[in-house]
Structure formats: structure tokens, C-alpha cells
Amino acid sequence: MPNVIEVIELSKRYGNVTAIESLTFSVRAGSLFGFLGSNGSGKSTTIACLSGLTDPTSGIVRLFGKRFDSSSVELKRRIGVMPENLGLFDYLRAEEFLTFHGRMYGLGAAETRRRVDELLDALDLAGEADKPLGKFSSGMRKRVAFAAAILHGPELLFLDEPFESVDPAGVALMKSWLRRFTALGRTVFLTTHVLDTAEKLCDHAAIIHKGGRLIWQGAIPPSTDDERGPADKPFTSLEGLFLSLTGERYASLDWL
Amino acid sequence: MSRGVALFLRLVALRYRLQWAHVRRSIARTVGYVAFQIVVAVIALWALAAGISAFATAAEYDVVRPVVRFVLFAVFVSTIGGSVLLGFGMHQTFSDRALRAYPISALQRFWMRHCIGLMEPLWLVSIAAYGGFALAAWLLDVVPGPLALASAALLLLANYLLAHVLVVSADRLAATPFGSFVLLLSLQLVILAPILISTPEATARWSAIWAAVAPFTPPALTADILTGADGNAPPLVLGLWCLAAIVLLAVLEHRAAAQRSPRLRAVCSTSLVDHAAAAVWGGSAPLVAQAMRFYLRNTRVRVNMVLFLPLLAYVVGRFHHSDASGSLTAFEVAYFLGGCLGLVTLPLAMNVFGFDGAGFRRYLLLPCSGADVVRSFAAATTSIGAAYLGLAWLLWLVAAPTPSTPTMLVMLLSQSMALLLVLHSVGIWASVLIPYRGDYERRWSRDPRRGLALLVVAVLVGLPLIVRGTWLDEAPLVEYWYVPIGALAAALCVYSWTLKRAPTVFDRRRDSILLQVEARA
Numbered sequence: 166m167p168n169v170i171e172v173i174e175l176s177k178r179y180g181n182v183t184a185i186e187s188l189t190f191s192v193r194a195g196s197l198f199g200f201l202g203s204n205g206s207g208k209s210t211t212i213a214c215l216s217g218l219t220d221p222t223s224g225i226v227r228l229f230g231k232r233f234d235s236s237s238v239e240l241k242r243r244i245g246v247m248p249e250n251l252g253l254f255d256y257l258r259a260e261e262f263l264t265f266h267g268r269m270y271g272l273g274a275a276e277t278r279r280r281v282d283e284l285l286d287a288l289d290l291a292g293e294a295d296k297p298l299g300k301f302s303s304g305m306r307k308r309v310a311f312a313a314a315i316l317h318g319p320e321l322l323f324l325d326e327p328f329e330s331v332d333p334a335g336v337a338l339m340k341s342w343l344r345r346f347t348a349l350g351r352t353v354f355l356t357t358h359v360l361d362t363a364e365k366l367c368d369h370a371a372i373i374h375k376g377g378r379l380i381w382q383g384a385i386p387p388s389t390d391d392e393r394g395p396a397d398k399p400f401t402s403l404e405g406l407f408l409s410l411t412g413e414r415y416a417s418l419d420w421l
Numbered sequence: 422m423s424r425g426v427a428l429f430l431r432l433v434a435l436r437y438r439l440q441w442a443h444v445r446r447s448i449a450r451t452v453g454y455v456a457f458q459i460v461v462a463v464i465a466l467w468a469l470a471a472g473i474s475a476f477a478t479a480a481e482y483d484v485v486r487p488v489v490r491f492v493l494f495a496v497f498v499s500t501i502g503g504s505v506l507l508g509f510g511m512h513q514t515f516s517d518r519a520l521r522a523y524p525i526s527a528l529q530r531f532w533m534r535h536c537i538g539l540m541e542p543l544w545l546v547s548i549a550a551y552g553g554f555a556l557a558a559w560l561l562d563v564v565p566g567p568l569a570l571a572s573a574a575l576l577l578l579a580n581y582l583l584a585h586v587l588v589v590s591a592d593r594l595a596a597t598p599f600g601s602f603v604l605l606l607s608l609q610l611v612i613l614a615p616i617l618i619s620t621p622e623a624t625a626r627w628s629a630i631w632a633a634v635a636p637f638t639p640p641a642l643t644a645d646i647l648t649g650a651d652g653n654a655p656p657l658v659l660g661l662w663c664l665a666a667i668v669l670l671a672v673l674e675h676r677a678a679a680q681r682s683p684r685l686r687a688v689c690s691t692s693l694v695d696h697a698a699a700a701v702w703g704g705s706a707p708l709v710a711q712a713m714r715f716y717l718r719n720t721r722v723r724v725n726m727v728l729f730l731p732l733l734a735y736v737v738g739r740f741h742h743s744d745a746s747g748s749l750t751a752f753e754v755a756y757f758l759g760g761c762l763g764l765v766t767l768p769l770a771m772n773v774f775g776f777d778g779a780g781f782r783r784y785l786l787l788p789c790s791g792a793d794v795v796r797s798f799a800a801a802t803t804s805i806g807a808a809y810l811g812l813a814w815l816l817w818l819v820a821a822p823t824p825s826t827p828t829m830l831v832m833l834l835s836q837s838m839a840l841l842l843v844l845h846s847v848g849i850w851a852s853v854l855i856p857y858r859g860d861y862e863r864r865w866s867r868d869p870r871r872g873l874a875l876l877v878v879a880v881l882v883g884l885p886l887i888v889r890g891t892w893l894d895e896a897p898l899v900e901y902w903y904v905p906i907g908a909l910a911a912a913l914c915v916y917s918w919t920l921k922r923a924p925t926v927f928d929r930r931r932d933s934i935l936l937q938v939e940a941r942a
Contacts, residue, residue, distance in 0.1 A: 218785050241788035252783035256718040268707035269787050
């Protein structure tokens, strides 16, 4: 399988703050790739650079083998993004927002209409037709953003914390769609800090640590003899690997 | 020191620490912040000195009471105007909701918020101005020092509280279904009042009413106290003003703002907007339709659109009934219409991405260029203005003052179109260069930057009127037919240049705009 995403020495700085530093990794087509890391480690910034929301300070991003930046309009048509804060227009209804989205990605009016109706129905949003998005609960907003990301049938999907605040039924539905999506040879790149979810859903993963440094990349489940893993600290799960690599520990507070 | 006072002082310190944290990341911001503080201090000192010298001079000429009344009233009204209409001095570092996280009572939260609010530069200048008069009254032995200072403090309190009562009332009213309409109508009535009551009889009637009411206003009462009026009535009535304002403000703040849910279907048909955009803009239609919807769904724009119609009819009707020299005033009419047409959408267009909020991120992710985004919003807002311009022009055609020669009509159209384009060019640059997170649906007047933007528009509209009054006063207007046409040509150049250059700046500043509109800067 060819690489769909290639990231070479990617760095992003905001003033004096380094969000990600010299990040290099690749993602193969058809994989469900989990991008893991603790809070503030640079997951969302990486997705922002990979999806064209922002341009990196230095480094190269290649999608589908072509150089990608924020002005790559044609490549943007081939990807779907569910960004960190969802990027919804509060004054629109869900159906209007999705229709706008479909048209912007080049879908015809009739096809957009059909897909929007199906998505709203499947995501249990059809009953909220007259409400503006600003009045939706956070879980419902997440569903709408997810629907927008997949509406045009992208070849590559970027999802930033997709399951947060979505109810169990919604999460199960989204997971089943993602599995079917990758079974068709398409690629999913998702960030999460829920390691359990990543372990059950993803086939490959990468872990970044504070300052946006990549500290592990490999297949899931991780192997104890993985040469990039810590040989002296055997682990049995992704959580064990994560904690041993990041040095996170359970602090005990004597006053608690 | 009580726990409440200690907490208050900590919050005051935190207020300045937060301001410093915001500016210290950039040298330009730091310099700007320090310069601003110095300017505020200088203005405050000047206001203090001006208060003392005005009182002393007026006392020398034995006109102390009318002068003090006039100056205090002017400061009082301009402070309320500056805070309610332009948003200066209305910033609250800590909201009631934020303070609820701490173990303090509702009463403590109330006075803490407002004591911290009094440290806004606008109020510091008012403190200095009122303090100057009080000090002068004390130093010149007109009244005892404690009484002078207490009356100045009460006037400041009344001023601050009334401004807040008006702002909170406006916020509450704006959250009701027809609130924005009522607010803007009231504002228009206040602005047009001098024209509406311009007949001698009406002026005399209103003057008599004002003469009866004015002595009981806070500035007049304070002036009476400071100039040594006998009796206990002025301090008592001034105290009652403050008490009433405190109660009113507490009640208003206690009442939760209504949650308004727009009835979207009734506002505008999806297909109508889409069809209109598709008919004119072809490939960019979805983006233009989206921008159209952004404007047409906003309460403020909708209210402006509705309220502009009677205003338009009034202006045309008024000049229709004027004499033949009305043609000379056509310049002002066209300029006035152009300004109004711009203002239908301009309150949003000056900060379009900031009012779009979280949605702005989506534009950066969509498969479209920055130029598409900027031009689509410009196309939407200018189209709405141009549609109204056409309406105004037709109305003028039907009910215009004589003579309406073809030259005059072309001049009118050119001139108002020129102003419309210039205003929207300013709007585009302001959106790209000085965006901020805005919320026009809920808040009416809390952002001083919007106040500054409106001042810029006022200068832009006012300056040519001064030029016209100075240079063109006596000449027949039609002799200057080339001026509006030249102005339109120049405005087209400015607008085209803006549409060409602003997208480049937009692309270069995309990170910065994103941080600003998401309030993460």
C-alpha cells in the first residue's frame, strides 16, 4: 500500500512557543491511524497542518504523494476534516450547513440532497431540522461535524477527538462507519487521548509527547519486542506503552 | 482587612496582571499599552486641571452655577454616550459567572465587579473631571471639602450606574424577539429628534419641559451642591438617583437574559438565497449564498434593513417638500443615503470573521482560496447595500425635489455608490486587519474597538460634508457633475484594489485572524 500521508521534519511555532518539532512519519492507505498524545502535545496542531488549516513553520507535508499546504484547493477536495472546535456556523440549520458543505466540495444538488437526508436520518438529527446549530448540544454538534467530514466521500479523513461527548450509540455508529470506510481502501487519521478507544479501533498509531516530538510509531497491538519500545519495561497494552514512553506517573497526594 | 476587601484587591491586581499578560508577548503591544496608560493619565490630569480652572474662572465672573451645570452635564452625557453607544468603559474583566466559582456572596460579587469596572479609562477620566470641580469648590471655600467630594463621588456613581443600566437594558431587550427593532428605532428617534422638533412651537414646548426636568438630573443637583445651594434637597435627590440605579441594575442583572431561538424558516428561504447567488456568481455561488445567509440571518442587519425604509422615505419626503434650492442639498442627501446604505450591513462587515466566530475555521478548511472567502463576503454585503441603493434611487426618481434632471440623478447615484464602495472597502480591511471575537446577537455595545470603527466611518462621512460646506456652498451643484463621477471612479479603484490586495493579507494573516476570532490571541 502506498503512503497517503508523508510528513517530513514538520515544525510549527507560534511566536516563541513550539507546538510541534521536527515531526516525521507516514501513514499507509487504508489504515485507521491513531495519533495519540497527552494534552497540549501538539495533536491538534498536527491535524491543522495536515488539513490545511494552517501552514507549518518548516517541513513538508505530502498527501497522496503531492506537496500540500493551505492553498492546495484540489487536494482539499479529497480530504474530509472534523476540526478541533468543529467549525460550525451557528446561524445555520444542520441541513443547510451540510448542503453548503456538499456544494463546496463539488457535489451536485440532487446528490447532496440525498446524502444529507440519509446522514441526518442515520445520525438521529432529522428531528432537529428547525433548530440552528448554535442551539445544538455538544454531542449533536459533533455528529453534524462528523457528517460534514464524510459527506463528500473523501479518500482521507482527519478527525480530531471525534468521540468526545458523543453518546454510546453515536460512537458505535461512527466506529462502524470508520471501519467500513477503511475496508474500502480509504484512510482515517484520528487523534484521541482515550487509549482504550485507539487500541480497539486503530490498526496503526503514533505517539507524540510534549513539544510535539514523535516518540513511537507502529502497529496495534504493540509488540513487546518492538525495537522502538522500551525493552526493560515490558507492557501489555497501549496504555502501558504510552505511560512507559511518556514517563507519566500516578502522583500520590498526601492531603487527598 | 476583611476577606472581601482582600479578595477585591487580589482581583484588581489580577486585572492588571491579565492585561499585562496579554500585551507582554509583543513589543509593539507593550509599547502601545504603556503609551495608552500614559495618555489616559495625561487626559485625567488635564480633566482635573480643567475642572479646577473652569470653576475658578466661572466664580470670578459670577456665573459659577450655570457653567458648572453645563460642564458637568456635558461630561455626564458624553460619558453615557461613549459607554452606551460606543462601548468605552463597559468592559468587565470578571463576569458574575466567573466569580461564582469563588466562595463569595452575590452582594460581594456585585460590588466587586462594578468597583473593578470603575477602573476603566473612561471612568478614570470622569473621576478626574468631577474631582476637579469638587476640589475647586473646596479650595475656594464654597462648600466643605467632605461634602464636595461626596457629591462628586455620588455623581460619578450615578453616571456609572445609569450607563450600566442602559447597557444591560439594551442587552436584555436585544435578546427579545423585537428588542433590536425597538432599540434601533429608539436610537433613530433620538438622533432625528432635533430635526423632528425643529419648528419654533415644538422647540419652545420641549424647552419648557426640559427646563422643568433639568434641575433634578444628577449633574444639575451636583452643581447645586458644589455651588453652595441651600437646603438638603439636592444631596437627598442625588442619593435617591444612585439608590434607584443600584436597585434597577441589581434587578436587571439578576434577571436571566432571554434565550432567543431564531425562527429560521421565516427569515429567508434557502432556495431563494441560493438561486440569487447562483444567478449572479456562478462558480462561487455556494460561498456567496453562505455569506448572504450570514448577513440576512443576523438580527442587527435585518433590523437595519427594516428601519432603513422609513428613514429613506422620511429623507426623500423632507427634501421633496423643500424649496427649489433642494437641489443644492442633494449632495448631503446622497451622502447621507450612501452612509445609511453602508450601515445596513456594515456593523457586521467591519468584523465579519469575528462575528462568524467558530465558523471561520471552516472557511480555511474548505477547498477554496482566501480570495474566494474575502470576495464572497464583500460581494454579499455590497449587493445588499446596492439593492437598497437601487430602491433609494427609485424612490428619489418618483418623489424627488424639483428639478431632477438626468445629470442630477446620475450625480446622486454616483455619489452614494462611491460612498458605499469606500465604506465596504474599509469594512474589508477592518475585518482582515483588526478582527476580534464578536457576538452581535447577545450584546449591544460592549466593544470599544467597534466604537472606534464607527468613529472612523463618521469621520469618513463627515469630512466631505465639511469640505462641501466650505467650498461648494454658493455654487449651483450641477456645475460640479464631474465630482461624484470622479469620486465613483476613485471608489471603484479603491474597491478593486482592496479586493485584489486584501486576500493576500488575509492569507498571510490567517493564523493571526484565527487566533483573534477564536479569542485565543
